[in-house]
Each structure stands twice: as C-alpha cells, then as structure tokens.
Amino acid sequence: MTAGEDKTVTVVHVMRHGEVENPDGILYGRLSGYHLSELGRQMADRVAEHLAERDITHVSASPLERAQETAAPIAKTHGLELATDGRLIEAGNVFQGKTFGVGDGALRRPGNWKHLVNPFRPSWGESYVSQVVRMMGAVESAKDAARGHEAVCVSHQLPVWILRSFVEGRRLWHDPRKRQCTLASLTSFTFLGDRIVSVGYDEPARDLVPKHLLAGAKPIKGAKGFGA
Numbered sequence: 001m002t003a004g005e006d007k008t009v010t011v012v013h014v015m016r017h018g019e020v021e022n023p024d025g026i027l028y029g030r031l032s033g034y035h036l037s038e039l040g041r042q043m044a045d046r047v048a049e050h051l052a053e054r055d056i057t058h059v060s061a062s063p064l065e066r067a068q069e070t071a072a073p074i075a076k077t078h079g080l081e082l083a084t085d086g087r088l089i090e091a092g093n094v095f096q097g098k099t100f101g102v103g104d105g106a107l108r109r110p111g112n113w114k115h116l117v118n119p120f121r122p123s124w125g126e127s128y129v130s131q132v133v134r135m136m137g138a139v140e141s142a143k144d145a146a147r148g149h150e151a152v153c154v155s156h157q158l159p160v161w162i163l164r165s166f167v168e169g170r171r172l173w174h175d176p177r178k179r180q181c182t183l184a185s186l187t188s189f190t191f192l193g194d195r196i197v198s199v200g201y202d203e204p205a206r207d208l209v210p211k212h213l214l215a216g217a218k219p220i221k222g223a224k225g226f227g228a
Helices: 038-050 065-077 128-145 157-167
Strands: 009-016 056-061 150-155 186-192 195-202
Touching (some): 009 157, 056 128, 128 150, 128 186, 157 186, 157 195
Antiparallel strands (some): 186 195
C-alpha cells in the first residue's frame, strides 16, 4: 500500500435472484412477467435474514421482477429504498421465450445453428465483454454509494459469473454447468479504496436449492433448469 492510498473498506455483495415460477421451462431472459416462486420468496427472505446484522447501506437490483422481488426483503430489513440499476439486467439471448432444456434436442435444430457458431463471444447473445463493462459499472456505483459500508446488487447468474471470472482473471467463455453461482447466492467483492482486494462466495439458502441446480450437479434429462 502506498502512502496516501485510500484505506476505506467497502463490500459489494452481488446476489443472484431466487427461484422463479416457470412451469413451462421457458428461457425467459429479459422477458417481463416472471416472478419468484414460493420457494424463491423463501430464498429471498433467508438471505435477508442472513444479512440482517451486516452494515448494508445501499441495495440495488436489475429491473426484472425476479430481481426486484429478491432484493425487496433485504432493503426492507435495513430500512432502505430499493434502487433499480439497468446495468444489472440479465444477458441478452436470442433464445429467450423458447424452451431450451437438457436433452430436448435444441442443439440439433438447424434453425438454431447460426446462433451457435461462436461460443467465445458468445454468438447467441450479448457479448461477455459487454456484460463485464456494465456489471463493473454497476458494482462501482454501488461501492461509491456505500463507501465504508456494504451494498447488495441483485442480478442474474450469467452476468454475475462473468463479472467474477473477469475479476479473478479467468477466461470468460466457460461450461455453464460449472458456474459457481447458485440461486440466491452471494458473490462478494471487497474493495480497499477503489481497488478490489478479495472475492468471496456464500450460499445462505443452499438447503432450499433443488439439488440438480447446484453447481456441478449432473444434468437431468428434460429438466428446465435455466433460472438465469
């Protein structure tokens, strides 16, 4: 640490929303109208309880309903107004509105092939670099709003994982089944001044998450596990 460097410690918890009511297994992406399930509301309440004694002074969320509903109990617990940050939104995806379950043959449909030619970008949606830029911007804003305290930003699985991968120096393209970003999980970035010095990960609602949706779980044929 150099002389005069800002030593203020700020923590920004980037949370993935809880389980969504989605009986038809739609890849909902940025579509509106998808709300938390009863289990998802339990997850949100669990995380709010987990963070109740923390020094949270700022809470923001993606504009999508599932993120807003996940963030609401946290903001209420701390007596805060919930802020909406569009940079926390789900990644754009050309397959939104369609079913895209494990073993349903989606990858074999000729009409989908043109969207699958470049997994490194990826070619089926918003680029990984774009996600890094906007998520870093949202986290920086939350850090500034809560400087010296803690903040919570509620977002979605892919943007959270891409952000963490960037900060930890990993390649951005990856196997989606291996993301460590379970429903209602917290990926926490600790800042010293304006510099990230550590990344933590916690699953306060792990016991509520269906086992096939945990990181590294074996896919179940026909399962609609895309709770992004």
